[in-house]
Structure formats: C-alpha cells, structure tokens
Amino acid sequence: MATERGWWVSPVVGVICWLCLVVSVSGIGANWGMQTSHPLPASVVVRMLRENGFQKVKLFDAEDGTMNALKKSGLEVMVGIPNDMLATLATSVKAAEQWVKANVSDYINGGVNIRYVAVGNEPFLETYNGSFLQSTFPALQNIQGALIKAGLSSQVKVTVPLNADVYQSSSGRPSDGDFRSDIRDLMLAIVKFLSDNAAPFTVNIYPFISLYSDPNFPVEYAFFGGSSSPVVDASATYDNMFDANHDTLIWALKKNGFGNLPVIVGEIGWPTDGDMNANIQYAQRFNQGFMTHIATGQGTPMRPGPIDAYLFSLIDEDEKSIQPGNFERHWGIFTYDGLPKYQLNLGTSNSGGLVRAKNVNYLDKKWCVLKPSVNLDDSRVAPSVSYACANADCTSLGYKTSCGDMDTRGNISYAFNSYYQKNDQDDVACGFSNLATITNKDPSTGSCRFEIMIEADSGISCTFWQIRDQGVNLLLFVLVQLFLTLL
Structure with missing residues (x-):
C-alpha cells in the first residue's frame, strides 16, 4: 500500500538500470483490489496488466467477471478468500470442497492459471482483536484437503498473507526476530503445515506504515539507496527497512527450524495521497527504489536470490475503509481510471514506463461546484459538505495532501463534485439545498484533480440520489442493476 518521491538518474545510468531490471526480475506481480464505486472493466485491467509486463496478479476474492477476464491471459493468479468466509470453511470440509470446485477447479479448466489460494488476508492483525485466531488454520487445512481431493495440490499452493506484525524483534536487530508471543504456537503450527505441503509464507511489508505511525521514524530508512543510520547486526548492515523487516522474518523462521521456507512478499508499496508522507514523489521514490533493489537478484543478507513480490496496489480504490488513515484509498500506481500517477520502470517493457489503460469511457466533461454567490457563513454549507x-471521497483534502492548498470555496467544490461524480453526474446529486451548480469549466488546480467519473463496469455501482427541500433531506437508494433485472 504505498507511493513515493522523486527518483532521478542520468540517461546512461537509466539505460544500465533498465537492462538490469529486464535481466534480473523474473516477474513482478500486482494486487488488484475491487473496493471501488466505478471499477474499470475487467478486460481493460487485464490488458493493462499485460501491456505493463506484469506476470502475476493477486486477488482478494474470486469475482466471476474478473476470473473470466483472466482466462488464457498468461497471468499467474493468486486468488483470495475473504476473512469473513474463514469460519465457514474452518468448520465444513464440504464448504471448502465446494469453494475449491467453484473458484479454483472450474476456472483452471476454463483457462485461468491459478497458482495460489490465499486463505484470509492479514487475519492476525492485532486490530482484529483475535477475531480470526480460531478459524484461519482450520480453514487453511480444509482448503488444502480440498485441493488434494481435486488433484490440484501440486499445481496450486495454499498460503496465508500475513502482516509483518506477526513477528518482532526485541532489540530491533533482525537476528533477534521471532514470532509474536501471543500467537507463537499458532504461527509455528501454520509454518509447519506450509512447509509440509511445499507452500510459501506470504508477508505484507509496509515501511510507510512505520513512518505514518511513528513521528520519530527515520525517513531515509524507509527508502532504498542508503541511510545515515543503518542497523548493524553482526556481519550484516541494513540501510533500509524492507531488508531488515524481511530478514527479521527469515530469522524467526530459521530459529524455529524452517529457514528454507519460501517467502512471498504479498504486498509492498506506498500511497500517493491522504497524508503528509503520502505523495507522488515519495511513492515513486519507494516503488522505483524497490524495483531497482530487487533487480539485482541479490536478495537480502539472510535470503540471497530473487525476491517474489506483488506491488500494492494496481489501482486506487475509493471505497476502502479509511479507519487506518485517509491514505488507504490511494495506494494505486494507477488512478481510478487507469492513468499512471508517475514514471515507474518495472523493467518489463521497452518504454521503461507505465502504460495507461485503453478504451476507458468517461462521463461528460462537467463538474459540480459551489455557486459563487453563496455566502460561506450560510448555515447549509457545513452539513452539505459533511x-x-x-x-x-474527500481524502485528498487536508494538510499537505494533493488538494491541501485550495481555499475554502475550493474545498467545498471538491466535496460537492466528488459526490456528484460518484453518483454518475445525476443532476439531483448537485443540489445541496441549491448551494451548488454544474459547470463545464474544469475547476482542477495545480496538483488537485477534480475527477470526471468513468462509466461503471456492468452496472456494478449504485446511484445515490439526494433531494433537499425546506431543510429536509431525503436519501433515495436506487439499486440500478437489481431494477434492470426485474424489468
């Protein structure tokens, strides 16, 4: 989940680095999330993945349209099982077998190259307060059993994407790494199970979160290319957090007898908005630094060799929960409509840069803004903005965000337009008690982009109509797709 700041090199060095990337990176993957009000058509995203040279994609569930678009695409697929399904799969072998048939076997027979099943997503996060501690391992066992029964266990491996908070180091040195004391026995049981079934350990590593959570965290240590305060651990020196965090896991595995267990970096990235440290410059710097770092094929001090990783994420998601922070909706290397946010050399194409999505259909070029005649002291303004x-989505508004330099009128207009666009430019959605008006003049300024919404894929998005009259708000939820199916 992340984005970074500027990374510039001379043309000669750039060519050399690009050649290194092409030679050394066997295949970079991307996380493709679906928590968006107006998703790009799955076929458009699959084409974008291929044209940018991605060889692997990680999904958080097995949505039918997405899976069908991946048929015969050549992309390796890690398909996910949401956390809210773990309890059912943990208690029912039959449910696990049915899930594997519907979401693995049938799609493989149809031409989808499924290589992994991700059982849950960061189920042991401390913020979940143990909600999935009892169900994750049994669900993992039942899914593995179902894969064996389906004759797919050699081709498809199980794994559990885990946050890096499942291990820790009391001293800050990787060599003191071990699994979190409250879940250590459970982690060792899962690790042994993965090892017995030739399956990988999947970990999500986010230096941005450390920077976000700790105001004293050394900024340069979050990036690649050297730090003035490296961590020295015996003969190893760590000048970036990724290597140190990764090797803390390797040490935890090693000291418990699983030093050779394969490790996948399931998520790594940097957000571009929603926080003072979430911006395009930092995102580019981090992601390009990571790509250049793994291009050497040297790995980390404790685990030399290629690193198997999936960038987080492919596209922004405007309906993700912002409980962790406003940055959660801005992890994409592409915007909601498939535009590259910055130059990023994945080492997978001749252009050396990202290729935008093609055949994207937009709504009309019009925006909803605050009427110039409205007095800012009007009592209707504050509740309308709220x-x-x-x-x-107002997560681009705030201190040191992409739209943080606008005046009050600009902020209000941004909020109104966000609601208007999300509701497919319905005229009623630009009412706001007669405070707003529709304009054909783009109000975007500097780094602040006032979006024009894309046409929703297959009618997935719902339209919310707002009618305000005499201070009474009536919200009508119109289930468009359901209505159409009933005609």
Whole structure:
C-alpha cells in the first residue's frame, strides 16, 4: 500500500538500470483490489496488466467477471478468500470442497492459471482483536484437503498473507526476530503445515506504515539507496527497512527450524495521497527504489536470490475503509481510471514506463461546484459538505495532501463534485439545498484533480440520489442493476 518521491538518474545510468531490471526480475506481480464505486472493466485491467509486463496478479476474492477476464491471459493468479468466509470453511470440509470446485477447479479448466489460494488476508492483525485466531488454520487445512481431493495440490499452493506484525524483534536487530508471543504456537503450527505441503509464507511489508505511525521514524530508512543510520547486526548492515523487516522474518523462521521456507512478499508499496508522507514523489521514490533493489537478484543478507513480490496496489480504490488513515484509498500506481500517477520502470517493457489503460469511457466533461454567490457563513454549507464527504471521497483534502492548498470555496467544490461524480453526474446529486451548480469549466488546480467519473463496469455501482427541500433531506437508494433485472 504505498507511493513515493522523486527518483532521478542520468540517461546512461537509466539505460544500465533498465537492462538490469529486464535481466534480473523474473516477474513482478500486482494486487488488484475491487473496493471501488466505478471499477474499470475487467478486460481493460487485464490488458493493462499485460501491456505493463506484469506476470502475476493477486486477488482478494474470486469475482466471476474478473476470473473470466483472466482466462488464457498468461497471468499467474493468486486468488483470495475473504476473512469473513474463514469460519465457514474452518468448520465444513464440504464448504471448502465446494469453494475449491467453484473458484479454483472450474476456472483452471476454463483457462485461468491459478497458482495460489490465499486463505484470509492479514487475519492476525492485532486490530482484529483475535477475531480470526480460531478459524484461519482450520480453514487453511480444509482448503488444502480440498485441493488434494481435486488433484490440484501440486499445481496450486495454499498460503496465508500475513502482516509483518506477526513477528518482532526485541532489540530491533533482525537476528533477534521471532514470532509474536501471543500467537507463537499458532504461527509455528501454520509454518509447519506450509512447509509440509511445499507452500510459501506470504508477508505484507509496509515501511510507510512505520513512518505514518511513528513521528520519530527515520525517513531515509524507509527508502532504498542508503541511510545515515543503518542497523548493524553482526556481519550484516541494513540501510533500509524492507531488508531488515524481511530478514527479521527469515530469522524467526530459521530459529524455529524452517529457514528454507519460501517467502512471498504479498504486498509492498506506498500511497500517493491522504497524508503528509503520502505523495507522488515519495511513492515513486519507494516503488522505483524497490524495483531497482530487487533487480539485482541479490536478495537480502539472510535470503540471497530473487525476491517474489506483488506491488500494492494496481489501482486506487475509493471505497476502502479509511479507519487506518485517509491514505488507504490511494495506494494505486494507477488512478481510478487507469492513468499512471508517475514514471515507474518495472523493467518489463521497452518504454521503461507505465502504460495507461485503453478504451476507458468517461462521463461528460462537467463538474459540480459551489455557486459563487453563496455566502460561506450560510448555515447549509457545513452539513452539505459533511454529507458529501461521508458519501463520497474527500481524502485528498487536508494538510499537505494533493488538494491541501485550495481555499475554502475550493474545498467545498471538491466535496460537492466528488459526490456528484460518484453518483454518475445525476443532476439531483448537485443540489445541496441549491448551494451548488454544474459547470463545464474544469475547476482542477495545480496538483488537485477534480475527477470526471468513468462509466461503471456492468452496472456494478449504485446511484445515490439526494433531494433537499425546506431543510429536509431525503436519501433515495436506487439499486440500478437489481431494477434492470426485474424489468
């Protein structure tokens, strides 16, 4: 989940680095999330993945349209099982077998190259307060049993994507790494099970979160290319957090007898908005630094060799929960409509840069803004803005964000337009008690982009109509797709 700041090199060095990337990176993957109000058509995303040279994709569930678009695409697929399904799969072998048939066997027979099943997603996060401690391992066992029964266990491996908070080091040195004391026995049981079934350990590593959570965290240590305060651990020197965090896991595995267990970096990245440290410059710097770092094929001090990784994430998701922070909706290396946010050399194409999505259909070039005649002291303004932001996306507004330099009128207009676009430019969605008006003049300024929404894929998004009259708000939820199916 992340984005970074500027990374520049001379043309000669750039050519050399590009050649290194092409030679050394066997294949970089991407996380493709679906928590968006207006998803790009799956076929458009699959084409974008291929044209950018991605060889692997990680999904958080097995949505039918997405899986069908991946048929005969040549992309390796890690398909996920949401956490809310773990309890059912843990208690029912039959449910696990049915899930594997519907979401693995049938798609493989149809031409989808499924290589992994991700059982849950960071189920042991401390913020979950143990909600999935009892169900994750039994679900993992039942899914593995179902894969064996289906004759797929050699081709498809199980794994559990885990946050890096499942291990720790009391001293800060990787060599003191071990699994978290409250889940250590459970982790060792899972690790042994993965090892017995020739399956990998999957970990999500986020230096950005450390920077976000700790104001004293050394900024340079989050990036690649050297730090003035490296961590020295016996003969190993760590000048970036990724290597140190990764090797803390390797040490935890090694000291418990599983030093050779394969490790996949399931998520790594940097957000571009929603926080003072989440911006395009830092995102580019981090992601390009990571790509250049793994291009050497040298790995980390404790685990030399190629690193298997999936960037987080492919596309912004405007409906992700912002409980962890406003940055959660801005992890994509592409915007919601498939535009590259910055130059990033994945080492997979001749252009050396990202290729935008093709055949994207937009709504009309019009925006909803605050009427110039409205007095900012009007009592209707504050509740209107609150309503718009609660039902759309205002995470680009705030201190040192992409739209943080606008005046009050600009902020209000941004909120109104976000709601208007999310509701497919319905005229009623630009009412706001007669405070707003529709304009054909783009109000975007500097780094702040006032979006024009894309046409929703297959009618997935719902339209929310707002009618305000005499201070009474009536919210009509119109289930468009359901209505159409009933005609």
